[in-house]
Amino acid sequence: MAHGIAYLESQKLMASEQNPIVLCSLGDGSITEGEVAEALQMAVLKKLPILYLIQDNGWGISATGSEMRAMDAYEYAAGFKGLERRRVDGADFVESFKAVEAGINYVRSTRQPILIHATCPLLGHHTSGVRKEWYRGEDLEDHQQRDPIQMLKKHLMEQGATEDEFKRVEKNALKKVTKIINGH
Ligand SMILES: Cc1ncc(C[n+]2csc(CCOP(=O)(O)OP(=O)(O)O)c2C)c(N)n1
Ligand SMILES: [Mg+2]
CATH class of the missing domain: 3.40.50.970 (Thiamin diphosphate (ThDP)-binding fold, Pyr/PP domains)
Structure with a gap:
């Protein structure tokens, strides 16, 4: 390529x-x-x-x-x-x-x-x-x-993020990756 x-x-x-x-x-x-x-x-x-x-x-x-x-x-x-x-x-x-x-x-x-x-x-x-x-x-x-996800969570919490915000980021990331894997 x-x-x-x-x-x-x-x-x-x-x-x-x-x-x-x-x-x-x-x-x-x-x-x-x-x-x-x-x-x-x-x-x-x-x-x-x-x-x-x-x-x-x-x-x-x-x-x-x-x-x-x-x-x-x-x-x-x-x-x-x-x-x-x-x-x-x-x-x-x-x-x-x-x-x-x-x-x-x-x-x-x-x-x-x-x-x-x-x-x-x-x-x-x-x-x-x-x-x-x-x-x-x-x-x-x-x-x-x-575990990079747990390390990112710790980092975000230290920056003042809430558990709910982290869950939202995690849910959106999962949705995005699933979409890529499924090819649409
Ligand atoms: C050309 C070729 N040689 C050897 C193999 C056999 N093989 C499959 S996985 C692997 C080791 C890969 O190690 P790494 O890149 O560190 O991946 P990990 O085991 O960490 O997922 C080998 C030697 C192969 N699939 N293709
Ligand atoms: Mg390896």
Whole structure:
């Protein structure tokens, strides 16, 4: 997609105000795959407008980060000359919102790739067939403490929001996401 956009822009076949970017969302396990190295290499070589968003939950199915990789995605990104990179606490809504907004602005204005490494808790199962209680132990409690929705609630309450306001935000968000998932 980003190659296509870059080509259309180079041929002046796309109105400059459109300024589209590509979002590529990956996990901390999937970024270790070989194809990802090829994609990053091309993205920096051809200066492609991509935001790589890495959700690092410390697990790749049932393997922990330390069992499957020697570095995290932020450290890995340093090897790709020209790839901007940021670290963010992916459980902190305000911090994440600002980092992604800044990342989008960076790609829109420079037409070059950026990688955002977001540390996130893993609250659910890998799939309905791969259950977290089969292989996870003490980290479950630690991850639960970093539930982004509860952290946002705490933050809003500290800013003076009421329980009712929070419930309204939660209900609207659920409605919006359900609509997107259902495709209408
Ligand atoms: C090309 C490819 N290689 C391997 C797999 C098998 N596989 C499925 S999920 C997974 C680990 C993904 O880890 P991560 O990106 O951290 O996602 P998470 O387990 O945290 O959801 C692997 C290796 C696959 N689906 N496709
Ligand atoms: Mg993972």
